[in-house]
Amino acid sequence: MMRQLVxxxxxxxxxxxxxxLSYLIxxxxxxxxxxxxxxxxSKEMLNLQGLQGIDKNVNTVTESIDKSIERYNHMVxxxxxxxxxxxxxxxxxxxxxxxxxxxxxxxxxxxxxxxNLDKDIQKxxxxxxxxxxxxxxxxxxxxxxxxxxxxxxxxxxIDPLWQYEDNTLFVTYKFPSMIKESNANFVxxxxxxxxxxxxxxxxxxxxxVIISDSNNRIVYANQSAMLTAVDSKEIIQxxxxxxxxxxxxxxxxxxxxxxxxxxxYCFIPTAHLSTNxxxxxxxxxxxxxxCIVSLLIIISIFSKTFIKRxxxxxxxxxxxxxxxxxxxxxxxxxxxxGELTNRFGKMLGRLNEQIxxxxxxxxxxxxxELKALQSQINPxxxxxxxxxxNWKAIKNDAPEISHVVTSxxxxxxxxxxxxxxxxxxxxxxxxxKSYIEIIQVMGEYSFDVEYTINDEVYDYSTINLILQPxxxxxxxxxxxxxxxxxxxxxxxxxLEKGTVxxxxxxxxxxMEQETIDMLLTMQSAGYGxxxxxxxxxxxxxAKYGISVQSRLGVGTVLTLVIPQNFE
Numbered sequence: 001m002m003r004q005l006v007x008x009x010x011x012x013x014x015x016x017x018x019x020x021l022s023y024l025i026x027x028x029x030x031x032x033x034x035x036x037x038x039x040x041x042s043k044e045m046l047n048l049q050g051l052q053g054i055d056k057n058v059n060t061v062t063e064s065i066d067k068s069i070e071r072y073n074h075m076v077x078x079x080x081x082x083x084x085x086x087x088x089x090x091x092x093x094x095x096x097x098x099x100x101x102x103x104x105x106x107x108x109x110x111x112x113x114x115x116n117l118d119k120d121i122q123k124x125x126x127x128x129x130x131x132x133x134x135x136x137x138x139x140x141x142x143x144x145x146x147x148x149x150x151x152x153x154x155x156x157x158i159d160p161l162w163q164y165e166d167n168t169l170f171v172t173y174k175f176p177s178m179i180k181e182s183n184a185n186f187v188x189x190x191x192x193x194x195x196x197x198x199x200x201x202x203x204x205x206x207x208x209v210i211i212s213d214s215n216n217r218i219v220y221a222n223q224s225a226m227l228t229a230v231d232s233k234e235i236i237q238x239x240x241x242x243x244x245x246x247x248x249x250x251x252x253x254x255x256x257x258x259x260x261x262x263x264x265y266c267f268i269p270t271a272h273l274s275t276n277x278x279x280x281x282x283x284x285x286x287x288x289x290x291c292i293v294s295l296l297i298i299i300s301i302f303s304k305t306f307i308k309r310x311x312x313x314x315x316x317x318x319x320x321x322x323x324x325x326x327x328x329x330x331x332x333x334x335x336x337x338g339e340l341t342n343r344f345g346k347m348l349g350r351l352n353e354q355i356x357x358x359x360x361x362x363x364x365x366x367x368x369e370l371k372a373l374q375s376q377i378n379p380x381x382x383x384x385x386x387x388x389x390n391w392k393a394i395k396n397d398a399p400e401i402s403h404v405v406t407s408x409x410x411x412x413x414x415x416x417x418x419x420x421x422x423x424x425x426x427x428x429x430x431x432x433k434s435y436i437e438i439i440q441v442m443g444e445y446s447f448d449v450e451y452t453i454n455d456e457v458y459d460y461s462t463i464n465l466i467l468q469p470x471x472x473x474x475x476x477x478x479x480x481x482x483x484x485x486x487x488x489x490x491x492x493x494x495l496e497k498g499t500v501x502x503x504x505x506x507x508x509x510x511m512e513q514e515t516i517d518m519l520l521t522m523q524s525a526g527y528g529x530x531x532x533x534x535x536x537x538x539x540x541x542a543k544y545g546i547s548v549q550s551r552l553g554v555g556t557v558l559t560l561v562i563p564q565n566f567e
Contacts, residue, residue, distance in 0.1 A: 107139070128185040466562075
């Protein structure tokens with residue numbers, strides 16, 4: 001029963017999960033042996049090696065913090081012994097004009113420069129007991145901080161005093177007392193505590209780090225310290241070396257930070273320490289290397305003969321899924337994956353044959369529709385009749401009728417094109433010009449027409465009767481629907497990146513998006529835009545055809561794109 005259950009669970013896994021499970025079983029035994037062996041060998045060396053490692057790390061961090069404190073101490077000393085700053089805080093001025101000038105043009109720029117040079121300085125403030133007016137955050141009355149617990153300590157100190165309260169790190173230093181001035185003044189500099197203590201994070205994450213001042217008040221404690229120690233004050237009372245905190249045995253290292261008279265404590269549970277014993281490293285290296293070599297050999301064999309071929313077949317299927325149907329799929333392998341690949345290739349081949357057959361059928365159908373439309377007119381009879389009408393019009397001095405008949409004759413001559421489906425771009429444009437001239441005469445020139453034709457397009461060919469439906473649509477649904485102003489039809493043709501482009505633009509009322517969406521999908525009574533668009537896509541491919549852009553109150557642009565060269 002158990003065997004069947006395990007077998008069923010294994011069968012329901014994905015193939016890569018089965019491989020992963022197999023690799024796990026292969027490597028878990030040597031890893032377990034290695035772990036037990038390394039643990040027993042390292043037990044005796046944990047305390048010594050751990051103490052050395054922590055001591056080295058703590059020395060580095062302590063020196064870094066001490067140098068930072070020394071730098072900031074030098075800054076505050078240079079400030080309080082600056083004669084101009086002493087003059088400002090003691091209000092040693094005859095009038096407020098000079099005071100205002102020194103505050104604005106000396107004190108404020110100096111503080112800004114100081115904070116720009118050291119981005120970790122967040123604020124510099126003079127707290128003064130003199131009558132000097134407050135100036136932003138730069139000069140402030142002592143009354144604003146008189147109730148703060150650190151204020152009186154700052155007033156009594158003779159050295160820079162470092163404090164850390166409410167997640168704020170700052171240093172204060174009292175200005176030297178003047179003979180004629182009994183008021184006390186001091187400078188306050190706030191430091192970005194995150195940047196200041198960033199070197200502590202270089203210690204291992206499992207280390208607990210606590211910093212206390214000379215009064216054994218906690219200045220800083222990292223997250224590991226707060227999670228490990230029940231009471232931080234309990235840690236700072238203990239001696240350096242191996243200690244017990246609750247039920248946990250730890251190693252504790254203490255170091256002094258002279259510039260601030262702080263003490264840093266770093267501790268770590270002995271269970272977290274690692275060993276550098278040579279025998280353990282050698283044994284670990286041999287076992288791990290053996291596991292890695294074995295694993296790499298297995299992975300290499302399976303990936304080259306099994307997984308890689310599955311991934312390759314899957315990649316081909318994805319390309320087919322995205323429409324790339326002309327891929328040649330074939331495998332020389334005789335196993336199941338090879339058979340699957342060849343069957344997929346045969347299926348793809350039959351699918352391409354069916355698509356090609358359907359494609360040809362549609363082309364034949366569309367060409368038959370076009371030829372049926374063209375064959376409805378007897379060209380011989382039509383040309384003779386139009387010539388007779390033209391002769392009569394000239395004889396009876398009717399040039400306008402002669403012009404219309406001539407334009408109509410040109411239109412049908414290029415439209416029918418002797419039954420050929422391919423026509424030059426020049427003849428197709430001449431066909432459109434004739435059609436537009438007929439419509440203008442019939443409409444008494446109610447709209448204007450402009451042509452912007454790049455001469456280079458005349459060197460290419462197209463299929464016939466593709467522009468007339470676009471022009472007809474622009475006149476019927478654009479210009480004739482215009483309520484105010486005179487209509488304008490703009491015909492453009494140009495070359496662009498391997499394509500021949502035509503644009504029929506009108507200044508009619510424009511169309512709603514819903515109408516635009518129906519324009520190329522709705523079958524009209526005659527040979528409309530839907531037919532033209534389908535002919536183009538069937539002949540040239542899905543990326544060619546007609547696109548519509550329209551803005552209400554502005555007009556509509558019908559753009560037609562075909563390739564420059566085609567068979």
